[in-house]
Amino acid sequence: MRQASEHSHLVVGCGHVGTRLAEALGKRVTGAVRSAASARRLQALGIPALLMDLDRPVATDLSGFERIWYLAPPPKGGERDPRMGRFLEALERSGGRRRVVYLGTTGVYGDCGGRWVDETHPIAPRVERARRRADAENRLRAWRRRGGGELVLLRVAGIYGPGKLPLERLRAGKPMLAPEQAPWTNRIHLHDLVRVLVAAMERGGDGAVYNVSDGHPGNMADYFNAVADAAGLPRPPVIAPDRAEEALSAGLRAYLAESRRIDNRKMLRELGVTLRYPTLEAGLRGCFR
Numbered sequence: 001m002r003q004a005s006e007h008s009h010l011v012v013g014c015g016h017v018g019t020r021l022a023e024a025l026g027k028r029v030t031g032a033v034r035s036a037a038s039a040r041r042l043q044a045l046g047i048p049a050l051l052m053d054l055d056r057p058v059a060t061d062l063s064g065f066e067r068i069w070y071l072a073p074p075p076k077g078g079e080r081d082p083r084m085g086r087f088l089e090a091l092e093r094s095g096g097r098r099r100v101v102y103l104g105t106t107g108v109y110g111d112c113g114g115r116w117v118d119e120t121h122p123i124a125p126r127v128e129r130a131r132r133r134a135d136a137e138n139r140l141r142a143w144r145r146r147g148g149g150e151l152v153l154l155r156v157a158g159i160y161g162p163g164k165l166p167l168e169r170l171r172a173g174k175p176m177l178a179p180e181q182a183p184w185t186n187r188i189h190l191h192d193l194v195r196v197l198v199a200a201m202e203r204g205g206d207g208a209v210y211n212v213s214d215g216h217p218g219n220m221a222d223y224f225n226a227v228a229d230a231a232g233l234p235r236p237p238v239i240a241p242d243r244a245e246e247a248l249s250a251g252l253r254a255y256l257a258e259s260r261r262i263d264n265r266k267m268l269r270e271l272g273v274t275l276r277y278p279t280l281e282a283g284l285r286g287c288f289r
């Protein structure tokens with residue numbers, strides 16, 4: 001029988017990032033996933049698993065979990081995150097106060113014309129995917145105002161690292177814009193993200209927002225070229241912007257239509273994290289060593 005005091009940490013959406021986080025946290029953590037296959041995968045790693053499908057009403061008693069990292073993505077469509085809504089209902093039904101760290105995205109800032117963006121920058125989500133993330137943030141803030149507990153919001157840049165590189169895309173020879181036409185993008189190495197997730201729970205201000213990136217924005221085309229070089233794969237063929245509509249997926253086109261440089265100084269200052277991979281070069285070297 002699970003003792004709440006031994007397993008008072010919960011990672012909701014314990015997939016690629018969550019599993020690394022659970023491993024870093026050690027014994028007191030339970031991983032919540034949607035599918036039985038993922039639950040078996042966690043158990044095989046020695047991580048106790050909880051089955052919880054946030055696309056249905058959640059009946060689980062969450063009263064034993066004091067510290068919660070919420071990493072589950074919103075649904076694929078629409079402008080809202082009803083999964084977050086169901087989770088917060090279950091949390092409130094279970095009673096007690098908790099501390100929640102939310103893994104959101106920098107997409108909520110929308111297009112910033114390549115400017116530097118810190119946490120005081122107003123959010124202006126343009127695409128549905130980003131609006132769903134803004135909705136999740138709003139639901140969490142409302143939960144905190146209702147006295148649910150403490151909240152730390154993370155706005156996370158593109159995650160890369162072992163198992164999180166666009167190798168399939170490169171192998172398939174899919175094209176990319178030229179560096180001169182590609183926007184700024186921001187990254188964080190998976191291992192550094194895990195350290196930030198732990199630090200945010202330990203030291204993040206209640207109600208605070210933190211940008212999470214390595215502080216070295218780069219060009220999207222340069223990113224694909226750098227990964228190709230590090231992996232020993234051909235660089236993607238370059239296409240003209242007027243061919244982007246037919247040659248690039250709608251999802252990638254949406255990313256290419258937004259440009260911003262994410263300021264990570266608050267994260268470094270207040271969370272006290274020293275990044276192991278402050279640049280893409282250092283991070284990619286680590287991936288292929």
Ligand SMILES: NC(=O)c1ccc[n+]([C@@H]2O[C@H](COP(=O)([O-])OP(=O)(O)OC[C@H]3O[C@@H](n4cnc5c(N)ncnc54)[C@H](OP(=O)(O)O)[C@@H]3O)[C@@H](O)[C@H]2O)c1
Nearest residue numbers: 013014015016017033034035038053054071072073158159
């Ligand atoms: N990729 C990026 O660059 C980036 C940037 C910023 C933020 N993020 C976000 O970071 C988070 C973690 O990423 P990741 O790579 O670890 O994702 P992942 O490997 O796809 O894991 C997602 C997890 O969420 C669970 N989940 C999905 N739908 C669910 C539902 N309806 N109910 C309950 N659980 C559900 C999955 O469970 P099953 O395995 O059982 O389906 C899985 O455990 C995601 O929210 C992602 O959107 C990603």
